[in-house]
Each structure stands twice: as C-alpha cells, then as structure tokens.
Amino acid sequence: MNAQVLAIVIFVVMFIMMVLEKFERHHITLVCGALVLILVFGFAMHSFTAVRQTLNVESIFTPTFWVGGADEGTSGINWATIFFIAGMMVMVEGMGKAGFFHWLCMTLARAVHYHTVPLLVCFMIMSGVLAMFIDSITVVLFLATVTVELSKILKFNPLPMIVSEIFCANLGGSATMCGDPPNIIIGTSLGFTFFDFLTNTGVIVGICFIFTVIYFWLCFRKGLKKSEAERPEGIVYPDPKDSIKSKKAFAASAAVFVLAVALLVTHAQTGLSVAFIGLFIAALMTVAMLLTAGPAAVKHIYSHLDYKTLLFFIGLFVAVGGLEQTGVLDLVAEIIAKISGGNPYIVVAVIIWFSAGASAFVDNIPFAATMVPVIRAMSETMGLDIRTLAWTLSLGADVGGNATPIGASANVVGTSVAAKEGHPIGWGKYCRYCAPATVLVVLISMICLFVKYI
Amino acid sequence: MKKQIIVTIGREFGSGGHEIARLLAERMGVKLYDKELLYELATHHGYSEEVMRRYDERPVNVLASRRVRDFSNSIEENLAHKMFAFIRKTAESGESFVVVGRCADYVLRERGNVLRVFVRGERKDKEKRICEIYNVSPRKALEMMKRSDKMRKLYHDYYSDIKWGDTRGYDISINSSLLGVEKSVDALLAVVNLMQKQDEE
Numbered sequence: 017m018n019a020q021v022l023a024i025v026i027f028v029v030m031f032i033m034m035v036l037e038k039f040e041r042h043h044i045t046l047v048c049g050a051l052v053l054i055l056v057f058g059f060a061m062h063s064f065t066a067v068r069q070t071l072n073v074e075s076i077f078t079p080t081f082w083v084g085g086a087d088e089g090t091s092g093i094n095w096a097t098i099f100f101i102a103g104m105m106v107m108v109e110g111m112g113k114a115g116f117f118h119w120l121c122m123t124l125a126r127a128v129h130y131h132t133v134p135l136l137v138c139f140m141i142m143s144g145v146l147a148m149f150i151d152s153i154t155v156v157l158f159l160a161t162v163t164v165e166l167s168k169i170l171k172f173n174p175l176p177m178i179v180s181e182i183f184c185a186n187l188g189g190s191a192t193m194c195g196d197p198p199n200i201i202i203g204t205s206l207g208f209t210f211f212d213f214l215t216n217t218g219v220i221v222g223i224c225f226i227f228t229v230i231y232f233w234l235c236f237r238k239g240l241k242k243s244e245a246e247r248p249e250g251i252v253y254p255d256p257k258d259s260i261k262s263k264k265a266f267a268a269s270a271a272v273f274v275l276a277v278a279l280l281v282t283h284a285q286t287g288l289s290v291a292f293i294g295l296f297i298a299a300l301m302t303v304a305m306l307l308t309a310g311p312a313a314v315k316h317i318y319s320h321l322d323y324k325t326l327l328f329f330i331g332l333f334v335a336v337g338g339l340e341q342t343g344v345l346d347l348v349a350e351i352i353a354k355i356s357g358g359n360p361y362i363v364v365a366v367i368i369w370f371s372a373g374a375s376a377f378v379d380n381i382p383f384a385a386t387m388v389p390v391i392r393a394m395s396e397t398m399g400l401d402i403r404t405l406a407w408t409l410s411l412g413a414d415v416g417g418n419a420t421p422i423g424a425s426a427n428v429v430g431t432s433v434a435a436k437e438g439h440p441i442g443w444g445k446y447c448r449y450c451a452p453a454t455v456l457v458v459l460i461s462m463i464c465l466f467v468k469y470i
Numbered sequence: 471m472k473k474q475i476i477v478t479i480g481r482e483f484g485s486g487g488h489e490i491a492r493l494l495a496e497r498m499g500v501k502l503y504d505k506e507l508l509y510e511l512a513t514h515h516g517y518s519e520e521v522m523r524r525y526d527e528r529p530v531n532v533l534a535s536r537r538v539r540d541f542s543n544s545i546e547e548n549l550a551h552k553m554f555a556f557i558r559k560t561a562e563s564g565e566s567f568v569v570v571g572r573c574a575d576y577v578l579r580e581r582g583n584v585l586r587v588f589v590r591g592e593r594k595d596k597e598k599r600i601c602e603i604y605n606v607s608p609r610k611a612l613e614m615m616k617r618s619d620k621m622r623k624l625y626h627d628y629y630s631d632i633k634w635g636d637t638r639g640y641d642i643s644i645n646s647s648l649l650g651v652e653k654s655v656d657a658l659l660a661v662v663n664l665m666q667k668q669d670e671e
Contacts, residue, residue, distance in 0.1 A: 035532070035533065036532055037532060037535075037536070037537055153538065153539075322539060324539075379536075421536075421543040422534065422535065422536035422543055425538040427543065428536050428537070428538040428541050428542065428543045429538055429539075429541045431543040432538075432541035432542055432543055432548060433541070435543075435545050435548035435549070436548050436551075436552065437516055438512075438515055438516025438517040438518075438521075439516070440521055440525065440545040440548070440549075441543075441545075442545055443534060
C-alpha cells in the first residue's frame with residue numbers, strides 16, 4: 017500500500033512539475049525515476065527484481081532485441097523506443113543539414129505555380145505523409161518556416177497554413193508505428209509492426225484525412241484566394257535548387273531516408289527490430305554525411321541531437337514502471353472495466369475520448385506510456401482484443417493532441433515559429449479551427465473502430 | 471567621441487520611472503527605448519500594434535503554455551525574446567541609450583558599460599501621480615498599481631534569476647519620493663558622467 021501511494025505521489029508530482037515547467041522536463045523525469053528506484057522499489061518494496069525489471073537493461077543484450085523478435089520487455093524502460101528515436105534524430109538532422117526539407121517544400125510550391133489554395137492542400141498532404149515517417153516536430157518546424165518564408169514573398173497570411181500543417185502532421189503521425197512517439201511506445205511494448213499500424217490506424221487516419229483536408233479547405237479557402245487576388249505584380253519566385261547546399265550530401269541523405277522507409281515498411285518480413293533500424297540508419301547517415309559533407313557536418317548533426325528528449329524518455333519509463341510494479345495501473349484498468357461494465361463499445365468510447373481529452377492538455381507521451389500497461393491489463397481481465405484497445409489508445413492520444421496549442425509538441429513548435437515571425441497564434445485562434453476538427457476526427461475514428469473491430 | 475553608456479530603468483508603476491528615463495535620455499542626448507519606440511520597431515518586423523499592446527511585457531501563463539526544445543507557444547514569451555534580441559543588438563551596435571523595463575537589466579547583465587537602475591516610490595506619491603495622469607480615483611489608482619507591479623514582477627522573474635526590485639540586480643535603486651523626478655535625474659546623470667570620466671581615465 018505504501019509503495020502504491022509513494023509511486024502515485026511521485027508520478028503526480030512529476031506531471032505537475034512538467035506542466036509548471038520550472039525545471040527542464042528531462043531533469044524532472046530523471047529525478048522522479050531515481051526516486052521511484054530508491055523509495056518505491058528500495059525502501060517500500062525491498063525488491064531488487066523490480067529495479068532490474070524496470071531498468072530492463074538485460075533486454076538490450078538479447079538477440080531478439082535486434083533481430084527476429086517483435087516483442088520488447090514487458091515493463092520498464094522501453095529501450096527499443098529510445099534507440100529508434102535516437103536513430104531517427106540523426107537521420108532527420110542529416111536531411112535538414114543537406115537542405116532536403118526546404119527543397120521539397122519549394123519544389124511543391126513551384127509545382128502548384130504558387131497558387132495559395134492548392135498550396136494549402138499540398139502542404140497539408142505533405143505534412144501528413146512526411147509525419148508518417150519523420151517526427152512531427154521536424155516536419156512542422158521545416159514546413160512552418162518555409163510557409164512563413166513563402167508568405168512574405170507571396171503576401172498571404174501564413175496562419176491558416178501553419179494551423180493546417182500542424183493538424184495534419186499530428187494526424188499523419190498516428191497512421192504509422194514510427195510517426196508519433198506514443199505509437200512507437202505502443203508498438204514496441206505490445207509487439208506490433210509498422211504494417212500492423214498502417215493497416216489499422218493507417219486506414220482510419222486515411223478516412224479522417226479526407227475529412228480534415230475538406231474541413232480546412234472550407235475554413236481557409238476564401239481568405240487565401242482573396243490574398244492571391246491582391247498579390248502584387250513582379251514577384252521573384254524562389255528556385256528550389258537554392259535550398260541544396262551540397263548535391264552529394266542531398267542525394268546521400270535522400271537515399272538514407274528512402275532506405276529507412278523501406279526497412280520500416282518491411283521490418284515484419286525482415287525480422288529487423290525498430291531498435292536495429294534506428295541504430296543502422298544513424299550509422300549509415302553518419303557515414304554518408306562524413307563522405308559527402310565532411311566531419312564538420314557530422315559534428316553539426318550530433319551537436320544538434322535532442323539528447324534531452326532521450327533522457328526524458330528514460331526517466332519517464334522508470335516513473336511509469338513504479339506504477340506498474342506496484343499494481344496501480346492494474347487498479348486503473350479495473351476501474352475502467354467497472355465503469356464500462358465489460359461493454360466493448362463503452363470501453364472503446366471511454367479510452368478514445370479520455371485519451372483525446374487528456375492529450376489535449378498534457379503531453380501524450382507520458383500518457384501513452386502510462387496507458388499501455390493499463391490496456392494490457394484490461395485485455396487480460398476483460399478478454400478484449402489487445403489490438404483493438406491499442407488502436408483506440410493510439411488514435412485518441414495522437415489525435416487528441418491537436419485540440420489545443422499545447423496538446424502536442426508539433427503544435428508548440430508551429431505556433432512558436434509563427435509567433436517569432438510576427439504571426440501570433442493564441443489559444444482562441446488555434447482552438448477556433450482545431451478543436452472542432454479534433455472532435456470531428458475523434459468521432460470518425462470511434463465510428464471506424466466500432467464498425468471494424470467490435 | 472563619448473564612450474557607450476546604456477541605462478536600464480526598471481520601475482514601479484506610478485513611481486515616475488518612465489519620466490525619469492525620458493528626461494535622462496534627453497539630457498544624455500541619446501534615444502529612449504520605451505513602449506512607443508519599441509512598438510514602432512516591432513511593427514517593422516511584422517508585429518501589429520494590437521499584438522504589442524496585448525502581449526508586450528506581460529507574464530507567461532504557465533498553465534496555458536508549453537515548451538518544446540527552444541520553442542514555446544506563449545506569445546508573451548516569443549515577443550519578450552524578440553524584444554531582448556533587439557535590445558542586445560542595439561547594445562552591440564555601440565549606441566548609447568536608455569531603455570525602460572523589458573528585463574533589460576537582466577538581458578544586458580554581462581555588459582560592462584551598463585547602469586542598471588530601479589525606481590521605486592512611496593505609495594501615497596505613486597497613488598497621487600497615477601490619479602493625475604490617468605484621471606482615476608485613489609482606489610482605482612491603487613488597483614492599477616497593484617496589478618501592474620504584479621505583472622511586471624511576474625514578467626521579470628520569469629526570465630531573470632534575480633527578483634524584480636532586488637537591489638542585487640541593480641547598480642542604483644532610487645526612491646523618487648525622496649528627491650522628486652528632476653533631482654533623481656540629476657543624481658543619475660551625475661553617475662552617468664562619472665562613468666564616462668572613469669572610462670576616459
């Protein structure tokens with residue numbers, strides 16, 4: 017009982033501290049993780065087994081961690097997620113350094129002859145598709161920056177495009193296993209493949225995406241058309257080629273990206289784990305950049321790596337491990353089971369709306385990490401298919417983050433880029449467009465889940 | 471050629487800090503970077519005056535904002551950093567100037583040629599000044615004073631590790647009720663002149 021109370025107190029304090037942002041979030045999770053190890057497992061439980069299971073270091077040294085096994089350890093630090101995210105960070109930094117994203121945005125803008133309404137649709141699709149394979153922060157960072165750049169040249173208000181790009185990046189990320197961190201956590205914890213996500217959440221996201229594009233098109237087309245009609249003559253349009261700093265580095269980074277996508281799509285067939293793919297792609301990108309852009313480029317990539325996020329994940333997994341080892345999450349699962357009365361429709365509705373509501377205000381990563389053991393316990397006690405619960409959690413956590421400017425990391429980055437350039441997007445402006453769209457998408461997702469899985 | 475001197479002025483609402491800054495800048499023969507000039511400059515960088523009036527020198531709402539790497543969704547924070555960058559850039563250009571508020575004492579903390587001033591005042595004097603300037607009742611003046619000082623404190627302390635008004639963060643803390651605005655300016659100008667002379671020596 018003492019251990020449970022301690023674990024809950026540490027977890028709640030961790031969440032409050034993260035919201036208040038008095039300290040960096042990786043410091044918060046690491047300190048809370050250490051407190052779980054010392055106070056909960058050490059003093060309250062006297063269990064070295066709990067420490068060992070939560071740190072989960074042994075799993076890295078098992079062959080199935082790298083090849084041939086889809087399943088990650090059942091509790092504690094999800095090292096596969098950490099390795100994969102680290103690898104993707106190296107790849108994305110390399111691509112950014114080579115000018116890939118800037119070139120892609122400018123090429124698409126030229127392809128639609130710089131007409132703003134087709135550009136809106138085009139950037140929404142690109143945002144969604146890129147976010148399926150690359151973290152949504154990077155996608156939004158590059159897209160929002162280029163959008164502001166284009167808005168200065170083409171004289172339009174970038175707000176509608178940035179808001180749509182953010183929404184589509186979060187939506188696209190929920191389509192695949194590697195698109196959004198909650199999906200990586202869900203996938204690696206429950207042993208799903210890239211293809212599992214693509215054929216389940218991916219299909220539902222595809223349907224939602226059509227509605228989303230129509231929704232934002234209806235919201236913004238008039239304003240964008242008007243600004244295009246008022247566009248002054250004699251504009252010098254940018255050349256996409258100017259984005260490429262080194263042709264060799266550009267080609268190499270694009271090739272590594274294509275290979276990464278191929279490895280991810282086929283990892284169920286090849287048996288390669290996402291941890292292996294992450295590490296392999298990082299090594300390949302490092303060699304490619306070393307040969308094509310020199311040691312300075314490699315130094316740039318590694319100095320820009322977001323190691324704080326990796327440390328944040330490690331601390332977070334330990335703090336969640338505290339709740340798991342003490343049985344708190346089993347209690348949560350029992351409570352949800354009682355509320356739903358075992359009715360799968362109610363279970364799906366509760367999980368998706370609760371996940372979406374929570375993710376709209378708190379970081380969806382700790383939320384998903386906490387909920388994975390809960391749905392696992394629910395599946396065991398209620399006899400529900402774990403896959404249905406996993407897709408429900410994934411869609412709720414990923415899409416719910418769209419509702420507010422603080423719901424997902426991509427929202428913060430996109431609104432920050434806009435504000436820095438003199439286009440502030442406050443809660444009112446953001447929620448006016450994105451909150452109804454989020455409700456719409458969650459509703460469509462729930463209906464799809466009802467129809468397909470229950 | 472005179473050496474660069476920058477004066478940063480933090481102030482309590484109603485203390486006459488802005489007036490002191492204006493007169494000091496005038497007598498030093500340098501620009502005064504206050505709300506008006508900073509707003510004008512910001513409009514050249516794409517910010518509307520409405521945005522400036524709504525979000526400039528306002529505290530960050532921690533519950534409604536979130537930080538990811540170096541990014542924050544808080545408009546107040548993004549605008550504050552824009553102001554800080556502008557103050558730093560102006561300081562680096564070698565220009566002498568007087569700047570009011572905007573956490574300038576903290577932003578320019580590592581520069582040697584900066585005089586950091588905090589202007590405070592007695593409550594009754596501040597109340598009287600507010601009533602005269604804004605044509606409000608003493609009760610309303612007190613309300614305005616409390617609200618504005620709270621905002622300024624929250625704004626300053628969010629970015630600075632030294633508290634607003636704490637003497638350790640300033641070179642001079644002056645009570646405008648003691649000497650009045652004109653003589654406070656004389657006192658500050660004397661310090662500025664001594665700084666110039668010290669530099670020349």
